[in-house]
Amino acid sequence: MKVVIDAFGADMPEEIVKGAITAVNLIDEVEIILTGDKDKIQKVFDEIGYTGDKIEVVHAPDVISCDESPTMAIRRKKDSSLVAALDILKNREDVIGMISAGSTGAVLAGGLFVIGRMEGVKRPALAPFLPTVNNGKTLLIDCGANVDCKPEYLRQFAIMGSIYSKAMLGIKKPRVGLISNGVEDHKGNEQIHQTFELLKNEKEINFVGNMEAREMFSGDYDVLVCDGFTGNVAMKAAEGTLNTFTSVLKSEVKSAGLGAKIGALLMKKVFKKLKKRLNYTEVGGSPFLGIDKILVKSHGSSKAKTIYSCVLQVIDIHKSKYIEKMREGIKNSNLAGE
Amino acid sequence: MKVVIDAFGADMPEEIVKGAITAVNLIDEVEIILTGDKDKIQKVFDEIGYTGDKIEVVHAPDVISCDESPTMAIRRKKDSSLVAALDILKNREDVIGMISAGSTGAVLAGGLFVIGRMEGVKRPALAPFLPTVNNGKTLLIDCGANVDCKPEYLRQFAIMGSIYSKAMLGIKKPRVGLISNGVEDHKGNEQIHQTFELLKNEKEINFVGNMEAREMFSGDYDVLVCDGFTGNVAMKAAEGTLNTFTSVLKSEVKSAGLGAKIGALLMKKVFKKLKKRLNYTEVGGSPFLGIDKILVKSHGSSKAKTIYSCVLQVIDIHKSKYIEKMREGIKNSNLAGE
Numbered sequence: 001m002k003v004v005i006d007a008f009g010a011d012m013p014e015e016i017v018k019g020a021i022t023a024v025n026l027i028d029e030v031e032i033i034l035t036g037d038k039d040k041i042q043k044v045f046d047e048i049g050y051t052g053d054k055i056e057v058v059h060a061p062d063v064i065s066c067d068e069s070p071t072m073a074i075r076r077k078k079d080s081s082l083v084a085a086l087d088i089l090k091n092r093e094d095v096i097g098m099i100s101a102g103s104t105g106a107v108l109a110g111g112l113f114v115i116g117r118m119e120g121v122k123r124p125a126l127a128p129f130l131p132t133v134n135n136g137k138t139l140l141i142d143c144g145a146n147v148d149c150k151p152e153y154l155r156q157f158a159i160m161g162s163i164y165s166k167a168m169l170g171i172k173k174p175r176v177g178l179i180s181n182g183v184e185d186h187k188g189n190e191q192i193h194q195t196f197e198l199l200k201n202e203k204e205i206n207f208v209g210n211m212e213a214r215e216m217f218s219g220d221y222d223v224l225v226c227d228g229f230t231g232n233v234a235m236k237a238a239e240g241t242l243n244t245f246t247s248v249l250k251s252e253v254k255s256a257g258l259g260a261k262i263g264a265l266l267m268k269k270v271f272k273k274l275k276k277r278l279n280y281t282e283v284g285g286s287p288f289l290g291i292d293k294i295l296v297k298s299h300g301s302s303k304a305k306t307i308y309s310c311v312l313q314v315i316d317i318h319k320s321k322y323i324e325k326m327r328e329g330i331k332n333s334n335l336a337g338e
Numbered sequence: 339m340k341v342v343i344d345a346f347g348a349d350m351p352e353e354i355v356k357g358a359i360t361a362v363n364l365i366d367e368v369e370i371i372l373t374g375d376k377d378k379i380q381k382v383f384d385e386i387g388y389t390g391d392k393i394e395v396v397h398a399p400d401v402i403s404c405d406e407s408p409t410m411a412i413r414r415k416k417d418s419s420l421v422a423a424l425d426i427l428k429n430r431e432d433v434i435g436m437i438s439a440g441s442t443g444a445v446l447a448g449g450l451f452v453i454g455r456m457e458g459v460k461r462p463a464l465a466p467f468l469p470t471v472n473n474g475k476t477l478l479i480d481c482g483a484n485v486d487c488k489p490e491y492l493r494q495f496a497i498m499g500s501i502y503s504k505a506m507l508g509i510k511k512p513r514v515g516l517i518s519n520g521v522e523d524h525k526g527n528e529q530i531h532q533t534f535e536l537l538k539n540e541k542e543i544n545f546v547g548n549m550e551a552r553e554m555f556s557g558d559y560d561v562l563v564c565d566g567f568t569g570n571v572a573m574k575a576a577e578g579t580l581n582t583f584t585s586v587l588k589s590e591v592k593s594a595g596l597g598a599k600i601g602a603l604l605m606k607k608v609f610k611k612l613k614k615r616l617n618y619t620e621v622g623g624s625p626f627l628g629i630d631k632i633l634v635k636s637h638g639s640s641k642a643k644t645i646y647s648c649v650l651q652v653i654d655i656h657k658s659k660y661i662e663k664m665r666e667g668i669k670n671s672n673l674a675g676e
Contacts, residue, residue: 066522133582144519147527181482181570184405189485189567213574217582229527230571232519233564236551237575244471244555245583248615252608259604266601270590277586 001029002095003314004088007036008063008081009102010302016101017044019307024054030311033088033095035060036081060084064102066300070109082106086114089293097294097314099285101302108145111291120330123153124290126228126297127161128235129168131277132219139165139174140216142228143235143286149227151194154178155202160289161223162205163329167320174222177211179230185210191227199225204333213237242278284313289326294318339367340433341652342426345374346401346419347440348640354439355382357645362392368649371426371433373398374419398422402440404638408447420444424452427631435632435652437623439640446483449629458668461491462628464566464635465499466573467506469615470557477503477512478554480566481573481624487565489532492516493540498627499561500543501667505658512560515549517568523548529565537563542671551575580616622651627664632656 003023007016013036020032031054034041038059045051062080064073077083082102089098100107104126117124125142132138141161146153158176165174178199180188187210188196199207211221213234226234253264264271284306285298294317298310341361345354351374358370369392372379376397383389400418402411415421420440427436438445442464455462463480470476479499484491496514503512516537518526525548526534537545549559551572564572591602602609622644623636632655636648 133585147519147530179571181485181567181574189565192485192567212578213571214578214581216575216578218578226571227527229519229530230568233517233551233568234571234575236519237554237572238579240550240552240554240556241576241579242583243552245580245612245616247471249608249612252612252615253605256608260608263601263604263608266597267591267605270587270594270598270601274583274587274590277590278583 001315001318002031002033002092003311004033004035004085004095004098005307005311006081006085006098006100006102007034007041009100009107010298010300012301012303013040014044015302015304016307017041018048018304019302019311020055021045021048021050022304022308023311024052026308027311027315030054030315031056032311033058033085035084035088037061058084058088064106066103068106070103070105071113073106074110074113082110083114086110089295090114096318097296099296099298099307099310099314101285101298101300101307103300104144104297107295107297108288111288111295115291115293115295118290118292118327118330121160121290122156123149124288125157125160126231126286127164127289128286130217130224132217134219135277136219137169138216138219138221138224140224140226140231140235141289142226142231144228144232145288146228147232148229149191151191151198154191154195154225154227155198156290158199158202158205158207158223158225159329159333160326161225163326164287164289164322165222167322167325168316169222171222173206175208175220176205176223176225177208177215177221179213179224179226179234180210181212183210183212195225204329246275284309287313287317292323294323339653339656340369340371340430341649342371342373342423342430342433342436343645343649344419344423344436344438344440345372345379347438347445348636348638350639350641351378352382353640353642354645355379356386356642357640357649358393359383359386359388360642360646361649362390364646365649365653368392368653369394370649371396371423373422373426375399396422396426402444404441406444408441408443409451411444412448412451420448421452424448427633428452434656435634437634437636437645437648437652439623439636439638439645441638442482442635445633445635446626449626449633453629453631453633456628456630456665456668459498459628460494461487462626463495463498464569464624465502465627466624468555468562470555472557473615474557475507476554476557476559476562478562478564478569478573479627480564480569482566482570483626484566485570486567487529489529489536492529492533492563492565493536494628496537496540496543496545496561496563497667497671498664499563501664502625502627502660503560505660505663506654507560509560511544513546513558514543514561514563515546515553515559517551517562517564517572518548519550521548521550533563542667584613622647625651625655630661632661
């Protein structure tokens with residue numbers, strides 16, 4: 001199974017190359033195609049002493065930065081690592097999926113322009129799994145691809161999220177919640193009011209009603225629906241709270257007595273485990289649901305192990321037959337032909 | 339100084355009465371007026387053995403519930419504890435401010451209908467102080483009063499928040515951040531793009547640009563501007579993350595070895611302090627900025643100590659001469675007359 005990786009999307013391209021090496025070393029069945037500046041990639045190979053034949057390098061020296069207009073950059077920079085990777089994803093039959101740590105806007109624009117949407121899909125959406133209190137997973141859709149959404153897009157997110165959740169986790173009737181400012185039916189802004197009516201009448205999904213962002217990690221919902229702006233704010237607020245908690249905890253231990261310091265040492269393993277359980281970036285990236293191939297967006301500050309997790313994720317998604325199930329699901333629902 | 343408290347807005351009215359008793363017992367200069375069912379209030383007095391003369395009870399047996407349409411309820415239920423409290427706030431010269439733990443919608447509707455807006459203000463907003471990593475405070479405006487906002491409302495929030503932050507914390511040039519899905523100028527949805535232009539050109543404030551919800555608690559901003567829907571999602575996501583962290587930590591300690599358990603015991607004081615530092619509900623409630631009197635909304639699940647904190651907060655706001663400063667600030671800015 002071949003996975004193509006855009007080596008120059010992120011802050012630290014050397015981490016991406018290292019992640020690719022880890023993946024081919026640890027996963028027998030996988031081969032990687034890396035796109036980017038061939039000399040720079042070779043330099044990392046040399047540093048690590050990688051001489052294997054499971055990584056193919058495709059030279060594409062241009063880089064698309066966060067400051068550029070995504071659409072313009074995709075059209076103009078044909079020699080960029082991102083566009084080269086997308087071309088390979090599109091044209092090579094044996095490539096099962098792609099990973100990029102580039103800016104959300106650029107990866108989405110590239111996915112739309114080079115690969116295209118599944119038939120019937122109005123807007124592809126970014127959909128990461130979040131960890132829950134009870135060791136489960138909840139899908140957040142949309143996490144940042146579409147900052148302005150019509151209620152109809154949110155309805156499509158609910159349907160796509162349900163199909164994906166069924167395919168990946170085997171959940172029969174994923175419970176869909178709509179993120180609002182309260183659980184009551186009348187809560188929400190104008191967009192939420194209209195979306196609530198659409199979801200209530202949507203037979204293809206198991207809509208359980210409005211929910212509060214407070215319940216994101218409760219495990220009471222399988223699919224959390226929101227527009228990309230709200231999804232981004234919710235995720236970033238959670239991230240900020242986690243960072244704040246950790247740093248305030250550290251400062252309190254620093255200024256506390258010896259007892260608490262010993263306590264913190266004794267709890268080191270627990271804290272490590274906790275961090276791992278709550279850090280969603282460790283479990284991989286987010287696929288763009290609705291793009292007609294497996295396209296996974298990895299965190300902009302991806303480390304080698306994040307990229308390795310993303311490769312595992314692409315394989316999982318491929319094995320779940322998600323693309324076929326999504327096409328089938330879309331055909332059965334009233335997405336197509338509208 | 340007299341403060342009027344709606345005793346029957348919240349889930350636990352007995353806690354509100356207890357909070358009022360705590361306040362008059364601990365704060366010499368304060369007297370309380372409680373509105374609500376006189377017999378039920380007397381019952382709490384009897385339970386606690388309160389026989390003082392610093393609490394006046396005004397009988398108002400009706401209660402406005404969360405399920406009612408706020409505007410209808412305010413107009414119809416003249417004998418409700420909320421409307422009675424608002425009438426007292428409006429008519430008695432010696433009353434410096436009011437506290438209610440009722441639903442945000444009902445308290446806001448009541449504030450607008452009975453008290454009214456300050457001249458020039460289009461939409462009053464709910465503005466709590468959040469704790470920051472470095473032991474400071476950041477104002478979040480709007481935290482849930484206005485779920486649909488025009489860019490012009492957000493501009494007013496930025497101005498009102500700056501004036502309040504100056505009055506309460508003595509900050510000379512409060513740094514105003516606009517909550518978006520990235521820090522770059524071009525980030526955001528349509529509403530944020532338009533608001534960004536307004537804030538950039540607003541001379542009355544110190545606008546430092548777009549910010550991510552991740553930085554809410556960083557202390558790098560004094561005033562965080564957003565619409566009430568976004569503010570609610572950000573706060574609830576933070577709350578949910580904190581709860582998740584605590585409960586996952588507990589479960590990890592439970593399943594860990596003896597060492598970690600002893601560690602947790604040794605760290606008990608640190609955890610308690612941490613909880614206190616991060617739990618914003620302990621520090622009081624949120625004022626509605628832009629209402630022409632001091633009107634503080636307390637948490638729906640307020641405990642006695644929350645109400646006590648709210649009384650201290652009303653006194654602080656009163657002493658800061660915020661109402662006068664806000665009127666003056668609005669006059670100087672281009673809010674009035676538009």
